[in-house]
Amino acid sequence: MPLAPPPLDPPPPDPMPPDVLCLSDLHLTLRHQPVLNGLDLRMRAGQRIALLGLSGSGKSMTARAALGLLPEGARLTGGIHVAGQEVTHAPVLARPLQARPAMVMQDTLAALNPLATIGYQIEQPLRRQARAQGPRPCRRRIRAAALDLLARVGLEGGGALLSRCPPELSGGQRQRVCLAMALAARARVIIADEPTSALDVVTQAQILTLLRAICQGPQGPALLFITHDLHAAAHLCDEARVIAGGRIVEAAPMRALLSHPRHPASQALIASARQCGIACERLFA
Numbered sequence: 001m002p003l004a005p006p007p008l009d010p011p012p013p014d015p016m017p018p019d020v021l022c023l024s025d026l027h028l029t030l031r032h033q034p035v036l037n038g039l040d041l042r043m044r045a046g047q048r049i050a051l052l053g054l055s056g057s058g059k060s061m062t063a064r065a066a067l068g069l070l071p072e073g074a075r076l077t078g079g080i081h082v083a084g085q086e087v088t089h090a091p092v093l094a095r096p097l098q099a100r101p102a103m104v105m106q107d108t109l110a111a112l113n114p115l116a117t118i119g120y121q122i123e124q125p126l127r128r129q130a131r132a133q134g135p136r137p138c139r140r141r142i143r144a145a146a147l148d149l150l151a152r153v154g155l156e157g158g159g160a161l162l163s164r165c166p167p168e169l170s171g172g173q174r175q176r177v178c179l180a181m182a183l184a185a186r187a188r189v190i191i192a193d194e195p196t197s198a199l200d201v202v203t204q205a206q207i208l209t210l211l212r213a214i215c216q217g218p219q220g221p222a223l224l225f226i227t228h229d230l231h232a233a234a235h236l237c238d239e240a241r242v243i244a245g246g247r248i249v250e251a252a253p254m255r256a257l258l259s260h261p262r263h264p265a266s267q268a269l270i271a272s273a274r275q276c277g278i279a280c281e282r283l284f285a
């Protein structure tokens with residue numbers, strides 16, 4: 001009688017997606033003042049993390065370090081990897097394209113080139129990618145891809161927008177254009193620093209929903225969401241990191257942070273939100 005085949009080994013568990021952003025032991029001084037003090041932060045594809053902390057705790061400087069946009073005279077040690085590439089001391093323009101996080105800021109006029117048309121700004125990364133695949137990118141195809149992206153970020157009828165410049169758009173439309181540019185560049189990481197604080201509540205909710213739809217799944221970009229708005233953070237992010245004195249003092253799922261903050265800095269944030277009438281334990285209700 002033939003021997004029964006040996007039982008199959010169970011399939012290996014899905015490997016953890018690799019980190020798309022890794023900040024390790026960052027120390028940053030500006031004008032001889034310490035700003036980041038051993039900051040560690042890792043993000044995987046499709047992960048949405050809220051970076052929370054009091055004013056001056058180092059949130060924006062963390063973002064600027066990751067983006068390669070530190071002010072002149074900044075002294076940085078530690079490690080920065082984006083999409084697996086080591087870029088610790090590389091300013092944004094010296095980085096390979098895939099190691100440039102996309103940014104979505106409150107001040108969209110500063111983030112976009114005010115003199116270049118929306119079409120030019122969205123099509124530029126598309127053209128670059130097409131050129132990497134062949135010498136003569138087809139203009140009509142690139143225009144069609146730009147229109148697709150505008151529709152994806154909720155700017156239907158984008159044809160008329162393509163010939164306009166950023167100052168001719170509303171703040172909400174400019175936020176959507178920034179997101180379309182992030183998609184066009186196939187950014188692995190999106191860093192959003194208070195992106196919705198200048199928008200009305202309806203547009204805020206639409207932009208947060210859009211960010212949520214874009215940043216998910218193992219192929220999606222990771223989102224680092226910097227905010228003082230716990231409502232927005234709870235709506236958008238599954239994970240939270242609390243920064244105080246230039247380092248991460250608490251890393252927790254968003255829900256756990258809101259209901260049981262452990263570090264005194266987290267407790268202070270949640271307590272002040274409660275004083276403003278925000279019922280943190282009900283943010284997920």
Ligand SMILES: Nc1ncnc2c1ncn2[C@@H]1O[C@H](COP(=O)(O)OP(=O)(O)OP(=O)(O)O)[C@@H](O)[C@H]1O
Nearest residue numbers: 030031035053054055056057058059060061062071
């Ligand atoms: N250009 C600069 N030169 C020198 N120091 C700076 C500069 N920009 C920021 N700082 C200092 O770096 C520290 C961290 O600032 P950062 O902007 O990261 O704080 P933040 O947490 O983003 O605050 P907020 O929530 O108010 O935006 C602060 O002490 C700030 O004064």
